Amino acid sequence: MRLVTTPPTPAEVAFALLREGRMGDAENLMTRELQAATDKHGHGSPEWASAQCDLGNVLLDADQRDRAIECYRRAVSATPRDHESRKDQLTYRLNLGLALRMAGRLDEAETELRQGVQERLAFYGREHAGYAFGLEPLADLLRQRGDVAGARQVVEEAVANLWRNGHERVASALALRAAIVHAGGTREPLFVGLQQLPDEVVEQVGRVVTQMLDHDDPAAKPLLTSLVVALEERLGIDHQATLNALSALANLGRDLGDQAGRVDAIERVLASYDRQGRQEEALMAGLGLAMAQDEAGDAEAALRTYASAHARAERIGRPELRSQVLRNWGLALKEAGQVGPAEQRLTEAVSQARRGTDHDTVGRACIALGLFHQHEGRLSEARTVLEEGLTIMDPVHPDAIIGRSHLGAVLDGRTCGCGDMAGTIADAFREFVITRLPADLLDRLDVAIVDGDFKIDVGLRREPTESELERLNDVFQTAHAEFRRRLSEPRYAG
Structure with a gap:
């Protein structure tokens, strides 16, 4: 028997590269795909718009929001030719609104999202789930802007629509509704209807809530604590969704300075993994517990936990x-x-x-x-x-x-x-850029870190072409995103 497999799309390959930390390679791949679509189908074609959106998605995932926004704007600007390309344009506008929101450009984001809702209403009709897909991000934006009443009205319509349609995306709408009700301070139940939903939809509610949390806002803790209680009641104390919510509660405790709450949450996760005989997960929870105990000022408890973790590691081998x-x-x-x-x-x-x-x-x-x-x-x-x-x-x-x-x-x-830490980082930045540009383009590249940001001085050997100049700018933006992401990860103290 011959096994037939479907090769991954260029976008799938690009996101795989992003997961490996190879942002420059991912961007290069999608830039080539955009050029190929332009050459074959023409500027402004549906295929060109689709390639612009794919490139925007990669750039957005690489934290290059302003460049992603421009890709989405170009995608939206293409004139649809048929039903499918019109439907795609709705997605492009939704992506544009979301990217604007992520960039903090809230007025522009609200304009695009409201226009998207009206376009979806005209395209799908009020009863179709595709209309609700536009309501949900608008409700979230209104919540972010402090318009809790407006957000509640919009999210209730989204929940009713998706529930009526039996659509699994009701999970994210219910999670958003819980956050909006919590923000309103009405003391209503936050998580409603979970008993009527399949396990996998309830699990998705938990994932969405943990993803939307503001880790700088103390109000996030009661919302997440309510989620843990709801998941324990609906799925059980040892269900993975419950454990994931507890882990998120521990991370939130770290960020809010609630070390006691952090330790308690990790201890509950560790106890569950022990009950289930999940040795490697218990080991990693033990390492997290030791770190939490140390940061809570209990060094002796941390050292005892490390000793226990070592015994676990010895058993695993x-x-x-x-x-x-x-x-x-x-x-x-x-x-x-x-x-x-x-x-x-x-x-x-x-x-x-x-x-x-x-x-x-x-x-x-x-x-x-x-x-x-x-x-x-x-x-x-x-x-x-x-x-x-x-x-x-x-x-x-x-x-x-x-x-x-x-x-x-x-x-x-x-x-x-x-x-010279700043010099070391600047050298690594310089090496990153040089290896991604034509060998004969740069005469010199001086990189320094001034006031916490990169200061770049570039000397060129020759006049660059328009495409090379665009490539030069793109590489520098990618380098900024790459190093800011890498250097934000935990590292040793000096």
């Missing part, structure tokens, strides 16, 4: 997991002033990582041990393991940047400090 536990445990021991045990754990973390197959695990373990050696004044040993770690890691990985900067300090003979 995977070297990558053992290395991760040992690395984190060693760093915690060092912070607690237990230098000898810290070195033992960090050294063993490197040894375990080398037994595995994951390069990042080896690199992170080496960098952690290298920083330990540096701070202890053992510069030769620090240099050896730092260089080993850096040779196998992605150069823009946050740990690699930290390691490279500390290596610079080691080479200068310094036992503390991380060297």
